[in-house]
Amino acid sequence: MNVIIVTACPSGVATVFLAARALERAARKRGWIPSVEMHSQLEPPVPLGPEKVGAADLVIVAAGTEVDLSRFVGKRVYQAPIAQALPDPDGFLSRAENEAKPLAALPPKHPLAAPAAAAPSREKKIVAVTACPTGVAHTFMAAEALTQAARGLGHPIRVETQGSVGAQNKLTPEEIQEAEVVILACDIEVDQSRFAGKRVWRTSTGAALKKSNQTIQEALDKAQPLGGEAHRPTAQPGSGGKASASGKRGPYRHLLTGVSFMLPMVVAGGLLIALSFVFGIDAFKQEGTLAAALMRIGGGAAFKLMVPLLAGYIAYSIADRPGIAPGMIGGYLASDLGAGFLGGIVAGFLAGYTAQAMSRYLKLPRSVEALKPILLIPLGAGLVTGLVMIYVIGTPVAAVMSAMTTFLTHMGSGNAVLLGLLLGAMMCFDLGGPVNKAAYTFGVGLLSAGGPGAYGPMAAIMASGMVPPLGIGLSSLLARSKFSESEREAGRASLALGLCFISEGAIPFMAKDPLRVIPVCMVGGAITGALSMFFSVQLMAPHGGLFVLLIPNAVNHVLLYLVAILVGSLVVCAGYALLKPGKTEMPGAESGSGAA
Secondary structure, X not given: OEEEXXXXXXXXXXXXXXXXXXXXXXXXXXXXXXXXXXXXXXXXXXXXXXXXXXXXXXXXXXXXXXXXXXXXXXXXXXXXXXXXXXXXXHHHXXXXXXXXXXXXXXXXXXXXXXXXXXXXXXXXXXXXXEEOOOOOHHHHHHHXXXXXXXXXXXXXXXXXXXXXXXXEOOOOHHHHHHOOEEEEEEOXXXXXXXXOOOEEEEEOHHHHHHOHHHHHHHHHHHOEEOOOOOOOOOOOOOOOOOHHHHHOOOHHHHHHHHXXXXXXXXXXXXXXXXXXXXXXOOHHHOOOOHHHHHHHHHHHHHHHHHHHHHHHHHHHHHHOHHHHHHHHHHHHXXXXXOOHHHXXXXXXXXXXXXXXXXXXXXXXXXXXXXHHHHHHHHHHHHHHHHHHHHHHHHHHHHHHHHHHHHHHHOOOHHHHHHHHHHHHHHHHHOOOOHHHHHHHHHHHHHHHHOOHHHHXXXXXXXXXXXXXXXXHHHHHHHOHHHOOHHHHHHHHHHHHHHHOOOHHHHHHHHHHOHHHHHHHHHHHHHHHHHHHHXXXXXXXXXXXXXXXXXXXXXXXXXXXXXXXXXXHHHHHHHHHHHHOOOOOOOOOOXXXXXXO
């Protein structure tokens, strides 16, 4: 049987070529005689001649963009997205043979027959902002996914990333003014005042990364105008149909906002403390030494500021700038009373909602209204928060923190292994998502409390977080025949990111194959977490990956720690190599995808 195979992709030649060759090989195995025509942006297509078209018994079109089919009128034609052709070319050909139908004459305005010159009239300018709590992995991967998806759909887009180094590729007022829709793919609160009056669609970085095409389409179809409340950093309730469900403010988003501002302080303080141990575990006790200075900077300054920062920016997320002062007051009191991390969270929400209530319900004459945000709210909310922390909340939460630290310090090996299993599985469940962040936040809270029992969970958490990208990366190298070239490239990047404790390096694989990747990663991470706790490994720093091991005394059992990480990584490597069915393109490969 003579078949014509047409492949088309809006972004380039890689997917077009891979799909064409895969379908051609599958067709030859069936005894068919294929003729291939490829369409991409890199070079103009070379149409098949009239004799090939005339001799064709079946026309198979695997396309992610428009293709002129008018020359195939009267032929049996099967059309499907190019992404469906790559995972199972033989199955794709079977569907084509069974479901192809004669192509009737196309009406003048049929989308497949529309001239390419008409495409620009359908272009809609889009601007977007991406931001995640750590400001590294999800922020930039979501930006790349949105960029590729918009280009694939024929829409120009500019994406601003609000990462750990500040705003990059910053949107200009002119670009915002010209945009038809604004996409805010943010897991934390960002300043939205500049988008007042524009159609805004709010979602998460995870949704933008894994469902980028759907996000673009929903934004274009369902975004709603944003209210014009000046300098308000949060979305107005209900702004955007489903956006209000996926992007509305809530306690979890407020918590993540606080965590995002706190994390740099945690990492800096933790690494400074770890550096003080270079001179010996107890060297900081000698006044006037460099070890003592490093401990004073890391533990005496950075870690003391950590809880006030957390509380202050939780309150900021809730009540804007007036919430910062009462939030930080409450956070400092939580730290001073021994309530620590948990007390800081409580103080942040208490200060934020108190400040928000005063802002909404405290009515004053217009002549003194200006005093409300700079005097009355900080004073009133700070007083309420401080008194409640001192007389109501501080002591019970401090008792909870003390009990938790005591439990961890005297925990038996069986309980320690179970805790390691749980934390390890949580770190690998969603790779930087809410569950992963909950486990990491738990470890950071214990680290801030100090004490011998506080350092074990942090070691298990960081080790487990490295396992998914390391294991998947190793699998792509050792089982090359099961991975496409794009997957192998993503695997090499995943290895590098895993070494740095960037779990998100495995996200492209999880997005493409979640039912296999997630369970395998959770098993590997749980094993690593359990082994780390069983070996009684203690880690003094909250980040840094394997590079922290270069700091003497930062980890107490270096070789055993490496064994735990290696075992978990090999479990993921072997498990995914066995379960993976075969070569597939990465998410967004037909348009392109990218960690911590």
